[in-house]
Amino acid sequence: MKPSFYNLLIVEDNLLIGEKIVKAAKEVSAIKEIRLTASLQDAISFLNETKVEIVTLDLSLPDGNGIELLKWFKENKIETKVFVFSTSKELKQICLRYGASAFFDKAKDFDELIETIKKA
Numbered sequence: 875m876k877p878s879f880y881n882l883l884i885v886e887d888n889l890l891i892g893e894k895i896v897k898a899a900k901e902v903s904a905i906k907e908i909r910l911t912a913s914l915q916d917a918i919s920f921l922n923e924t925k926v927e928i929v930t931l932d933l934s935l936p937d938g939n940g941i942e943l944l945k946w947f948k949e950n951k952i953e954t955k956v957f958v959f960s961t962s963k964e965l966k967q968i969c970l971r972y973g974a975s976a977f978f979d980k981a982k983d984f985d986e987l988i989e990t991i992k993k994a
Contacts (some may be wrong), residue, residue: 876884879906880927882991883920885943886959887912895930895959898988903942913937918946926954928994930987931974933960935968941965944972955994959987 882905886892892910897939909924911917914937920926933940944956955975958966966977978987 880904880994881907881924881925882909883917883924883929884908884910885912885914885917885929885935885940886910886932888932891932891959894984899991902992907974908938914940914943917943921946921952927989929954929956930991931956931958931960932980933958933962933969934966941968941972944969944974948973957987957990 878962882899883897884892884899886895889912892912897910899905907924909920910921912935914935931940931943940958940960947954947956956973958969958974958977959980960977961980963979969977976990
């Protein structure tokens with residue numbers, strides 16, 4: 875059975891983009907908690923304490939690549955929907971191979987990302 879409320883983790887080091895996703899996600903009534911983190915370590919710390927159903931993930935982070943977080947989910951057998959939101963289109967196949975649910979291009983897919991979060 876699907877939970878009626880979701881936790882959303884946004885892993886994004888560009889504060890303007892992160893805040894834009896937070897603002898749009900606040901309009902989704904099924905989302906209970908929204909957390910914005912700017913690094914891999916902050917994301918992992920939060921994930922160790924909180925069950926999260928949806929993650930939006932930037933790949934270029936100050937302390938590493940978002941693919942490391944995809945690998946972390948796989949290694950820890952954590953089931954969550956991960957929507958990669960990045961300009962690194964050449965890494966799309968790698969992200970999908972490591973378990974990303976979808977890949978969105980930062981240059982043009984913001985509305986699509988938000989629609990997918992709403993439907994998740």
